[in-house]
Amino acid sequence: MTASTPNHVLALHAVRTLGHGDGARIAERVHLPQPEVEEHLLDAAAHGWVTRSSYGADDEWSLTESGKAHGEQLLAAELDATGARSEIATIYRDFLPLNEVVGAACTRWQLVELGLGPQDVSLASTITALREPAQRLAGIEHRLTTHLLRFTGYHDRFTAALAKASAEPAWITGIDRDSCHRIWFELHEDLIATLGLTR
Structure with a gap:
């Protein structure tokens, strides 16, 4: 449903x-x-x-x-009405390893921007690190929207931000725009709110 x-x-x-x-x-x-x-x-x-x-x-x-x-x-109440609580919980477990990758990549990049990061972390390596989560997010979103339409759009937003990052690095972690980090944070918050969990 x-x-x-x-x-x-x-x-x-x-x-x-x-x-x-x-x-x-x-x-x-x-x-x-x-x-x-x-x-x-x-x-x-x-x-x-x-x-x-x-x-x-x-x-x-x-x-x-x-x-x-x-x-x-x-x-x-909405989740229970769909009968999909178990499936959404499974999707969330599948999301967590990707969340670790995105969180680590964004944190390393924030440190670089502050002049505190390791020298081997570059814009190109950060974008590369985020590409696989971006690709796998399509499948995550498809599974979610099979049950809850409000999860629509995260993949398009994330890939759009990532595509802009090579020309403007603020699209990775900027707080003044729909950056990769902000979008991913919203998705994580959406999932834990849906399941009644805490970070």
Whole structure:
């Protein structure tokens, strides 16, 4: 059974996977109109599940602890309705070795950028290290979306960022863009939220 997550759940869940974000960023992430996303988030705020803070000219949403717990309850109910809990857990176990590769590659590159990394770590070697996880992510995503459509897009986003990295290395770990590291972090958070796990 393939499940389409309700829009109000998508909006709340995106706040968790992104960590925080303004309405435009959250709307872009879930492919919904910004006014609709803002309405869902205002409803969530009324229940104490999200808070909105101002940073200069921007308002950003973040999840509260009760919002995190509520979101996990919604995702658990969705997962159980699909009957795919065991399969998603298996996919997550298959994801973990790739997660180690991506995490190590990104950490080494961050150290290089700070001038603290070993001399044998280059941009080319980092991109090479990320290519196999990028390729295998296609299969991971296909298995996930057989049950939960909201996992669609991670592979395209990751490969697009990796393709840009040779010309602009910030696409590997940059926090100001949809970088490889940020996308992979979101996917990991999506999986653990879905399964009710911790990192």
